[in-house]
Amino acid sequence: MNYDALFGRPLMSLIVVGFAGIIVWYFLSSQRPTTRLVVQILFFAVMTLILVGSGIEPHRFGGYQSEDPRALLVILAKSLWWVHLAWAVIGFIRLYLVLEGSPSEARLLQDLVVGIVYIGIALSILAYVFGVPIGTLVATSGVVAIILGLALQNTLADVFSGIALTLGRPYVIGDWILLSDGTEGRVVESNWRATHILTGANNVVVLPNSFLAKLGLTNVSRPDETHLLILTVRIAPTRMPASIRQIMLAALTSCNSIVREPAPVVALKGLDATALEVELLFRVTSPSLRVTARNEVLDLVYRHCKSAGLLLAVPPAAHVLTADLPTEENARPPTVTPLALIEAIPVFATLTSDEKQKLAETTTVRQFRKGDAIVREREMLSSLMMVRAGIIVARREGEERGRFAPGDFFGETGLLVGMQEVCTLEALTPATVYEIDQEAFAPLLTRRPGLAEEIAEALAGRAERFRDSAGLPAEQVRNAHAILNTIRTIFRA
Known part of the structure; x- marks a missing residue:
C-alpha cells in the first residue's frame, strides 16, 4: 500500500474541509433550508473529489496497520465523508417538505426517514470504516429488538399508529x-x-x-372549514306556513355571522294544532363561530317574529287547553308602534316613560321599496332611523359590509357629530323605518348626555361585529371608536 499517496496533504485537506463544513452548517440559520442544502452539497462534493484524488474508496474497507498512527486520519476522513453524505440526504428530504408546504404536518414521517438515514449511515461507518461484520451485529440486535419490543409494546403501538395516521393524513x-x-x-x-x-x-x-x-x-376542516348548524324553532300556527317560512328566511338573510353562499335554508319539519316546527339550516366560516352565529340567529328570529306579528309556540311538554291556543282566526299579536320599538331598543332603557312617549310622538314612518337607497356613501343623515320591518344592507365601494334587521338603528353619526356616512344604505327587502329628526332628539341629548355615549358605544360595537362577520376594514372600526371619543368630549363638556 502506497502510504505517501494515502496519507499526504490531500487527506489533511479533506479533514479540514469536513470540519469547516460542520462549523459553517452550525452557524447557518435553520430557517434557510435551501442555503443549508447548497452548502452541504458543496462541502460533500469537495470531500468526494479529494477522496477520489487520494485513491481512497469510502465504500470499501481496505484494512489498516494498527502500528501506523496515520491510519486514524483515514478513519476520520471516511467518517466525515459518511456524516456529510447523511446531512446532504437529510437536507434534500427537509427541503422537499418545505417546498411541498407541509414541514410541520409531515414531522413524524420526516423524523422516521431521518432516523433510517442515520441508522444506515452508522451501519455503513461500522462496516466500511471499522470493518465490523454487520451480519453478526444485525442478528444479535434482532434478539435485543424482540426484548425491547415486548417491554415497550404500548409505546411502539403509539409510534406505529402515529406513522399510520401521518401516512393516511x-x-x-x-x-x-x-x-x-x-x-x-x-x-x-x-x-x-x-x-x-x-x-x-x-x-x-x-x-x-x-x-x-x-x-x-x-x-370538520375538509373540504373547507364552513360548518353547518341546524336550529329548530316552533311557531304558533297563526299564519300560513309559506308566510312563516318567508319570515324565517328573512331572519337568516339579515344575519351577519353566517355564510351567504351556500344560502341558508328554511325547512318546514312538522305541523299540528299547537305549532309549526321549522328547521333553520345555515353555515358558519369556522366551528369557533357557532355560538356567536346561534345567538345572533335566535335574536333575529325573535325580532322578525315580533315585527311580523308571529307568536312562538308553547313547549311540546306544556299542558294547555286547545281552546287557549292561538289560531289564525283569534290571534291578536301586539302591533309594533314607534313607542314599542323605542322601549325595545336597549339604548333607550334609561329614558323615563314620558320621555319615550314624547320621542314616539315625533316619529315619522318612512317606507322603502326593495333596492331603494336610503343614504349614499359620503352623504349625511340628520335623523335617527330605527328599522321597523325589512332588511337594510350597508355597502362600501360596492362590497357588502353588514345588514340591519328590525330593532337596529342608524344615522347616529350625522345626528350626533354631523359626520358623513361611510357606507351606502339600501333596502334589501321592502322596509319600514321609524325616523326621529334632530330637532326632537337634540333637547333629549342635552338633558341626557349619557344617552349619546350609549348610542356611540352601540355604533362602535356594531363596527366590531361587522368587521368580524363581513370583513369591515380596521380603519372603519377605528373611526367608530374615534366618534365615540368625540361624543364623550362634546357632551361631557
Whole structure:
C-alpha cells in the first residue's frame, strides 16, 4: 500500500474541509433550508473529489496497520465523508417538505426517514470504516429488538399508529376534528407518541396515537372549514306556513355571522294544532363561530317574529287547553308602534316613560321599496332611523359590509357629530323605518348626555361585529371608536 499517496496533504485537506463544513452548517440559520442544502452539497462534493484524488474508496474497507498512527486520519476522513453524505440526504428530504408546504404536518414521517438515514449511515461507518461484520451485529440486535419490543409494546403501538395516521393524513396540523367519543378541537401538535388537540374550552387534550387510531374521526376542516348548524324553532300556527317560512328566511338573510353562499335554508319539519316546527339550516366560516352565529340567529328570529306579528309556540311538554291556543282566526299579536320599538331598543332603557312617549310622538314612518337607497356613501343623515320591518344592507365601494334587521338603528353619526356616512344604505327587502329628526332628539341629548355615549358605544360595537362577520376594514372600526371619543368630549363638556 502506497502510504505517501494515502496519507499526504490531500487527506489533511479533506479533514479540514469536513470540519469547516460542520462549523459553517452550525452557524447557518435553520430557517434557510435551501442555503443549508447548497452548502452541504458543496462541502460533500469537495470531500468526494479529494477522496477520489487520494485513491481512497469510502465504500470499501481496505484494512489498516494498527502500528501506523496515520491510519486514524483515514478513519476520520471516511467518517466525515459518511456524516456529510447523511446531512446532504437529510437536507434534500427537509427541503422537499418545505417546498411541498407541509414541514410541520409531515414531522413524524420526516423524523422516521431521518432516523433510517442515520441508522444506515452508522451501519455503513461500522462496516466500511471499522470493518465490523454487520451480519453478526444485525442478528444479535434482532434478539435485543424482540426484548425491547415486548417491554415497550404500548409505546411502539403509539409510534406505529402515529406513522399510520401521518401516512393516511386524515388530518393535518391546524384542522378542526370531531372524535366519536365527543372530543372536539383543533390539532395543534402531532408527535411520535400522541396528538395534541386544543378544545373550544381552551384546554389541550393529549390523546395517544394508538387510542386515536381506533376512534371514528370527522374532519370538520375538509373540504373547507364552513360548518353547518341546524336550529329548530316552533311557531304558533297563526299564519300560513309559506308566510312563516318567508319570515324565517328573512331572519337568516339579515344575519351577519353566517355564510351567504351556500344560502341558508328554511325547512318546514312538522305541523299540528299547537305549532309549526321549522328547521333553520345555515353555515358558519369556522366551528369557533357557532355560538356567536346561534345567538345572533335566535335574536333575529325573535325580532322578525315580533315585527311580523308571529307568536312562538308553547313547549311540546306544556299542558294547555286547545281552546287557549292561538289560531289564525283569534290571534291578536301586539302591533309594533314607534313607542314599542323605542322601549325595545336597549339604548333607550334609561329614558323615563314620558320621555319615550314624547320621542314616539315625533316619529315619522318612512317606507322603502326593495333596492331603494336610503343614504349614499359620503352623504349625511340628520335623523335617527330605527328599522321597523325589512332588511337594510350597508355597502362600501360596492362590497357588502353588514345588514340591519328590525330593532337596529342608524344615522347616529350625522345626528350626533354631523359626520358623513361611510357606507351606502339600501333596502334589501321592502322596509319600514321609524325616523326621529334632530330637532326632537337634540333637547333629549342635552338633558341626557349619557344617552349619546350609549348610542356611540352601540355604533362602535356594531363596527366590531361587522368587521368580524363581513370583513369591515380596521380603519372603519377605528373611526367608530374615534366618534365615540368625540361624543364623550362634546357632551361631557
